Amino acid sequence: MKESRYSAVKKAVKRWEFWVSIVGLLIAAGLLAFSVYYTVTTSRKLSAYTHINAVTVGYNLETTGAGTDRHSNFFAVVEYEVDGITYRAQDKMSVDIVDRVGKLREIAYNPDNPAECLFVKSEKSGFAFLFIFSAGWTAMGVAIATYLVKDLKREKLMNTYSNAKFITSAATKEQFITTDKPIIAVCGKSNVGKSSFINMLANQNKLAKVSGEPGRTRLVNYFDFGQFILADLPGYGYAKVSKSEKEKWAKLLDDFFAEGCTPAHVFALCDIRHEPTENDKIMVNYLYQRIIPFTVVATKADKLSKAQMNKALTTLSTSYTCGRDAIIPTSAQTRYGLERIIEEINKVVERHKNMED
Secondary structure (H helix, E strand, O other), rough: OOOOOHHHHHHOOOOOOHHHHHHHHHHHHHHHHHHHHHHHHHHHHHHOOOEEEEEEEEEEEEEEEOHOEEEEEEEEEEEEEOOEEEEEEEEEEEOOHHHHHHHHHHEEEEEEEEEEEEEEHHHHHHHHHHHHHHHHHHHHHHHHHHHHHHHHHHHHHOOOOOOOEEEEEEEOOHHHOOOOOOEEEOOEEOOOOOOHHHHHOOOOOOOOOOOOOOOOOOOEEEEEEEOOOEEEEOOOOOOOHHHHHHHHHHHHHHHHHOOOOOOOOEEEEEEOOOOOHHHHHHHHHHHHOOOOOOEEEOHHHHHHHHHHHHHHHHHHHHHOOOOHHHHHEEEOOOOHHHHHHHHHHHHHHHHHHHHHH
């Protein structure tokens, strides 16, 4: 069942990122509004005031803080003359050094009240500072909001099949289940990580039992994933299993893929760190021959660097004679590749619906 918009919002407001992004955006909006107001009103004054050059005659030293936090700033003091009267003004928006006494500074004074003046360069710098400051808060708010949206989507994605449950196990073809839902099979060698892959898909730790000893899956295990049924097939290629046991597994696999029981799709798992085994190639070639839709899933991708992964994917595509896009690297530890797996499943489910219609 799709999550309602109200439910999604409810989840979002419980996250600290939501409130930080809201505060950041509100501060940004306030700063932007003030910046626009300040820029417009000051620009009007600069247009209406008289512009002259005033000479820097000295500096005022102002100290703030105490101890190690004590800071001293020099603020320029200028003199200018209007109608024979000398005025002084201090530029608190620009910190300068004391060796620049005598420097000319452009000011704009109010013709109706010459004592009121603006430092042109400092005011223009103030405009830029305010807009940059508000842009910084906007960027922070947007960045946190974007992260929150992505994280909520990822959380939703991880829980797509969180209600998956075990149905039954089959030791013979007579025990294979029949269903109107599409069946997606998972196959691979004994230690490739099939159980971890299934648990990743369901976002559960113990849906499929993960064993430290390879070859523990000796039956076809069925799981209900809501939109489809997942069939976990016995792992192949485990050397310590007796010949008779191997033959039994092979018979079970043959029966599973027999006419009339063909799954809608197969995820053929392989270990991305190693070249495909002979059994891996036989399995994929079998799927090719039977014209069974399948996707190669390369597990344990977290064990490799990006460069190593690219090289491994090239090796796998050559071995399986398929394009690199047909191989999905995954990691049960990091959930890497989960989105692509779910996209593939959605295609299978949609295709099955169209066939039924």
